[in-house]
Amino acid sequence: MSETPDQAATRRRWISLAELVAVSGLIIGALTLWMNWSDKRHSAAEKAAERVAANAAEARFSLQASLNRDGSEVELVDPRHDLLETTITFPSQLKVVPNSPATARIEKDWFADAVLQAMDGGADSREGRLPVLVTASYRSGNEMRSGSAIVEVVWRTRGNLLRGRSLSLEAARVRELGGTSKAVDRLWADELKRQSERA
Numbered sequence: 001m002s003e004t005p006d007q008a009a010t011r012r013r014w015i016s017l018a019e020l021v022a023v024s025g026l027i028i029g030a031l032t033l034w035m036n037w038s039d040k041r042h043s044a045a046e047k048a049a050e051r052v053a054a055n056a057a058e059a060r061f062s063l064q065a066s067l068n069r070d071g072s073e074v075e076l077v078d079p080r081h082d083l084l085e086t087t088i089t090f091p092s093q094l095k096v097v098p099n100s101p102a103t104a105r106i107e108k109d110w111f112a113d114a115v116l117q118a119m120d121g122g123a124d125s126r127e128g129r130l131p132v133l134v135t136a137s138y139r140s141g142n143e144m145r146s147g148s149a150i151v152e153v154v155w156r157t158r159g160n161l162l163r164g165r166s167l168s169l170e171a172a173r174v175r176e177l178g179g180t181s182k183a184v185d186r187l188w189a190d191e192l193k194r195q196s197e198r199a
Contacts, residue, residue: 002115035156061147063134065106065172076104081138089133089181091188094118106132106153112167115155119195124159127170128195133179133186150179150187 030054064077076086086104094114101107111130119126130153137146154171177186 008186011088012038022137032116059148061136061145061177063136063140063147063149063151063177065134065151065174067169068105069171071106071169074106074151074169076106076134076136076151078136078147081140084144085137086134086136089135089184091131091185092181093158093185093188093192104134104136104152106134106172108167108169110195111153115138116157116165117159118192124165125157126152126195126198127156128191131175131184131191133181133184147177149177150175150184157181 010131012194024112041161048061060080062078062080064079065074067073083104086101088101088106088110090098094111096111096114099107115130117127119128132151132153133148134151135146137144139145152173152175153169154173156168156170157165158168159165178183
């Protein structure tokens with residue numbers, strides 16, 4: 001029994017429909033594969049960016065300053081790193097030699113006489129801020145890095161009955177991360193101006 005032309009056309013139409021379903025399935029499969037690959041690539045790029053950001057945060061210099069218990073010195077720490085070498089630079093007008101202590105600190109004895117001399121001629125009882133540049137080297141991972149910060153040491157002078165005046169430390173804080181000797185000199189000049197206006 002031979003097929004009629006209508007039956008042959010119907011059979012060809014079904015073959016074409018099957019081919020269309022097969023091609024559609026192939027296209028859908030290819031799109032799914034491409035989307036999965038694209039998502040994985042995007043996820044890998046996000047994870048790499050997160051790792052870079054975490055490493056940058058870990059490497060960042062983050063100095064903290066606080067008075068020790070007896071108030072004779074300022075302790076300097078970076079909570080993320082051990083400070084290997086530190087250099088403490090004072091305002092050039094004070095003519096105090098920079099110090100490179102074995103442990104990160106600022107001692108009152110390094111600058112007390114210079115500050116008292118700078119405040120000579122005014123009231124015995126004063127309070128002010130001494131800007132100090134702290135430069136430190138530290139290790140982050142396998143890399144040696146360095147950072148700097150301007151620390152403000154809050155001081156107070158008092159008149160003594162027999163021995164002139166004395167200076168005590170009241171507080172310490174990190175004014176800004178980064179900084180230069182010129183910035184320290186400018187801040188000290190501003191402090192001297194404030195002191196002269198109070199006198």
